Every structure is written in C-alpha cells, then in structure tokens.
Amino acid sequence: xxxxxxxxxxxxxxxxRDRILSGVVSSEHAIRQDALAAELGVSKIPLREALARLxxxxxxxxxxxxxxxxxxxxxxxxxxxxxxxxxLEPDATALAALHATADDHAHAIxxxxxxxxxxxxxxxxxxxxxxxxxRALFRPCGQPITVSILERLQVLSERYVRVHxxxxxxxxxxxxxxxxxxxxxxxxxxxxxxxxxDAHIRKTLDDLRQQLVDD
Amino acid sequence: xxxxxxxxxxxxxxxxRDRILSGVVSSEHAIRQDALAAELGVSKIPLREALARLxxxxxxxxxxxxxxxxxxxxxxxxxxxxxxxxxLEPDATALAALHATADDHAHAIxxxxxxxxxxxxxxxxxxxxxxxxxRALFRPCGQPITVSILERLQVLSERYVRVHxxxxxxxxxxxxxxxxxxxxxxxxxxxxxxxxxDAHIRKTLDDLRQQLVDD
DNA sequence: GTATCATATACCGTATACGATCCGAAGCTT
DNA sequence: AAGCTTCGGATCGTATACGGTATATGATAC
Numbered sequence: 173x174x175x176x177x178x179x180x181x182x183x184x185x186x187x188x189r190d191r192i193l194s195g196v197v198s199s200e201h202a203i204r205q206d207a208l209a210a211e212l213g214v215s216k217i218p219l220r221e222a223l224a225r226l227x228x229x230x231x232x233x234x235x236x237x238x239x240x241x242x243x244x245x246x247x248x249x250x251x252x253x254x255x256x257x258x259x260l261e262p263d264a265t266a267l268a269a270l271h272a273t274a275d276d277h278a279h280a281i282x283x284x285x286x287x288x289x290x291x292x293x294x295x296x297x298x299x300x301x302x303x304x305x306x307r308a309l310f311r312p313c314g315q316p317i318t319v320s321i322l323e324r325l326q327v328l329s330e331r332y333v334r335v336h337x338x339x340x341x342x343x344x345x346x347x348x349x350x351x352x353x354x355x356x357x358x359x360x361x362x363x364x365x366x367x368x369x370d371a372h373i374r375k376t377l378d379d380l381r382q383q384l385v386d387d
Numbered sequence: 388x389x390x391x392x393x394x395x396x397x398x399x400x401x402x403x404r405d406r407i408l409s410g411v412v413s414s415e416h417a418i419r420q421d422a423l424a425a426e427l428g429v430s431k432i433p434l435r436e437a438l439a440r441l442x443x444x445x446x447x448x449x450x451x452x453x454x455x456x457x458x459x460x461x462x463x464x465x466x467x468x469x470x471x472x473x474x475l476e477p478d479a480t481a482l483a484a485l486h487a488t489a490d491d492h493a494h495a496i497x498x499x500x501x502x503x504x505x506x507x508x509x510x511x512x513x514x515x516x517x518x519x520x521x522r523a524l525f526r527p528c529g530q531p532i533t534v535s536i537l538e539r540l541q542v543l544s545e546r547y548v549r550v551h552x553x554x555x556x557x558x559x560x561x562x563x564x565x566x567x568x569x570x571x572x573x574x575x576x577x578x579x580x581x582x583x584x585d586a587h588i589r590k591t592l593d594d595l596r597q598q599l600v601d602d
Numbered sequence: 603g604t605a606t607c608a609t610a611t612a613c614c615g616t617a618t619a620c621g622a623t624c625c626g627a628a629g630c631t632t
Numbered sequence: 633a634a635g636c637t638t639c640g641g642a643t644c645g646t647a648t649a650c651g652g653t654a655t656a657t658g659a660t661a662c
Contacts, residue, residue: 396646
C-alpha cells in the first residue's frame, strides 16, 4: 500500500496510539520512557518525538520533568468531542462524496466489508475499523486541515466507544446506519449524507450519555 | 504570569513558530537542523521535538530522510482555514462570554488595548496581537479541545494576514469591529457575539480573497 | 555534446552517555 | 508521635557522537 518510507518516530506514533486506545497503558501515572522504549526495541529519542506528536493530538499531556501522562477520560470531553464531530463531519463527508474517485469508492466498500466481518466475529477492536470506515468517507473531501482535525477527533472519540459501548457487543443499529450511509455516499447524495452522518453521530453520543450515567 | 516551568522543547515550539510566521525561514527548502539549533544555542533533539509538534499543527511537513519543510501558502488552504473558523469560533466565543470571569474580562480589555497601541505605532507584527485578542475571547469557553483547534487555526490564518493584509497598513474597519465585539462580549450578549464574530471572519476572508486575486 | 554512473559531501535520524530534577524513605527535632 | 529535613534512587531532559541516506559534482562512455 504505502510505498512511502516512514521514519521511526512516525511509526511509533501509530504504535503508541494503539496502545493507549487499547487501554494497555493506564492513565494517571507517567509513561516510563526507558521501559517503553526498551520494550519496543527503540531508543528514547524517537519515542519522545512520537509522544510530543500525541500530545498535540490530545491523547497525552506532559508535565515538565515529570513526563508524559495518558489523559484521563471525562464525560465533558466526550460531549465536546462529539459536538465538534457534529459540526464538521457531516459537511466534510458530503463534500467527500462529491469528490470521491472510483478508488475511493472501492476503498470505502472494502472498509465497511471488513468492519462487518470483524463485528460478526468478536466485539473486540471494532473501534479501529469503525474509525477506518468513517475516515474513508470524509477523507476524499480535499480539505487537508479538516481531515486532520476529524482524524484527531475520531481517535479521541474511539476511547469512549471502546470503554463504554464496545463491551455491549454487536450493535445492529449502527450496522444498519453504516450501510445506509455508504449507499447514499456512493450515490453522491450530499444532502442525505449530511443528515445521516449527523444522526449517526448524535445517536452514538446518546448511547454514550446513557452509558455514562449508568456507571 | 506563568509560574509553570516549561521544558526546552515547549519553548522552542513558540520560538520556531514565530520565526515561521515572521517569514524568516523561507518555505520550500528544508530547515537546517544543525544550523538552526546552533543559532538558537540548543541541541537538535529538543528542536526536533518542537518541529514534530509544529508538524501536527500544520506549519511544517516532514519528508523521511529529507527533513522538515515550511508548508507553502495556498489560496485553497486560506479558504479552508477561514471556513473552519467560521464554523467553530462564533459559538466558542459566545460560550466563553458566558463563562468568563472578572480576570478574563480584564485580560481581554488589556489585550485589545495593546492591539490598538501596536496598530497605531507600526503595522508590523499586528498579526500576533490580533491573534492574542481573539484567543482571549474564546479561551474561557471551557472546552479544551475546541480551544486547541481554534488556536491552531489562528496560527495558520495569521500567515495569510501577514503576507496579504498587513502590508496594507492600519485597518479601521477591523479596529471598529474589535471594539464592538469586545463590548458585546463583556455584556455577555451571546447572540450578538456570534453574529459579530461570524461577520468579522467573513470580512477578513473577503479582503483576503480580493488580495489573492490581485497577486 | 549528452547521458549515465560513481564518488564525495552534507545532512538527517537514531543510539549512547551524562547532568538536572523530582519523588520517597529514613533520620532528626520538637 | 507527628512533622520537618535530608539523603538516595530513579527518571526525565539534553548534549555529544555515529551510521545511513539523499543530493550534488565530476568523470567516463557513447
């Protein structure tokens, strides 16, 4: 796929991000840089560069001479993230549908297909594929900054999905909505897409809210 | 002001960002890491961490084994940045007005005051103070992610203001709008603020568009 | 005269090593 | 016994050093 050569820091960003999303590294106590670097078989320098990037993404925060901490989850942040997605993602996805090429279409179809398979088999790690699907839909919008912001928001929102929604198991409603959404997207029906994405995010937020008060 | 201790990387982010915004480092050929580090009296490691952060902000891009490049300006990006600000900044500023404390009020007033003085004296470097004023208005909104996104967008938009608008000299219209905006903000008139911010950003974008076609 | 290849140089990217800072435990004082 | 002070270990942050890669220059073949 990607023939482009990526340096170690860039690869570590993805690695460490996945670790944080998986909940492997616990929040609220510092990341041992030496230990993690040794475990990943690299040195501290590229790891620190990766952590610096992740801080900009909002996954970790750094305290001077204290190190990097995984940011803790909060209901307020969940609310904020989803409200931001509601403001940006519908338009971006609709615009992307208008710009999408045949390759983009193929990629979106393939992504939803794998998402379905993963959902059928086991409920674990669905978040990453869910994220990949939504990303495939808004990525061709041709607006690089919007894409980067949305990707960041997707990552942040995935943490909440993993913790609060994923344990509930297969979600037929979301499944259904994904297929409707893809259909409208492939048909380049901008207005319908905008409405569907908006509704889809809102419903996820509602589920999340309900789950959050139940804790 | 800030009693918090910041490590070298964090300070370098601001330093290098200012350099890029000032146009000191030219776009489209790589940043000499060793040279810049030596000039700033630091080593490469914290400089690279700062550059990694600035890449996440969208000011530079990195190519593997080629180094960091200042991202070039484009009319499309300008348009995108301002559209994003229009989607997010009015609501955030209105919300901030509702949450603002007495200290926030004092800070906003002070910021506009210095902006006025700077504008009177010389047209150079107004961008930074303009950015500080707008930031003072949306910062108290209590939504950290929104704030970080808006700050990033401010930085990106400032580049265009510096290049295309600042050379025109003092802008009475913007000046007037700032004072109206602050008045409504201090009065916590959310609806009025929202309208004013929207209009202010749109007008700046219009000026920018006109200037861009004149190149 | 042009194109291609080889060599050299400069630079980036990473590993190793050292100094600075912070947290925790032991000892002392009141 | 409780609180403050001091000391030690551990960890973070930075500087120095080295190997790998890309670009530029010059020579040679066609």
